[in-house]
Amino acid sequence: MKIETYSCDECGSLRRESNHWWMISQIRWPNVTGYCILPWCDSGDRDVLVHLCGLECIQRRLSKLLSPHREEPHAKES
Numbered sequence: 655m656k657i658e659t660y661s662c663d664e665c666g667s668l669r670r671e672s673n674h675w676w677m678i679s680q681i682r683w684p685n686v687t688g689y690c691i692l693p694w695c696d697s698g699d700r701d702v703l704v705h706l707c708g709l710e711c712i713q714r715r716l717s718k719l720l721s722p723h724r725e726e727p728h729a730k731e732s
């Protein structure tokens with residue numbers, strides 16, 4: 655049996671069975687990039703951009719993704 659542990663891409667928490675986690679997936683259309691927020695799902699991992707442990711982390715990550723400096727998604731905010 656394969657056991658995988660995920661950590662939150664925003665705060666670094668480790669995922670446990672009881673947690674209600676979320677994923678953000680990137681959607682590319684011609685000339686535009688969008689984001690899709692999904693409840694945790696163990697399949698379909700390929701298109702997932704980030705794994706997040708809760709609403710707070712979703713909000714933090716979305717504010718980064720949707721900021722004008724979208725071309726630098728890994729830049730740290732001060």
Ligand SMILES: [Zn+2]
Pocket residue numbers: 662663664665666667706707708711
């Ligand atoms: Zn988190």
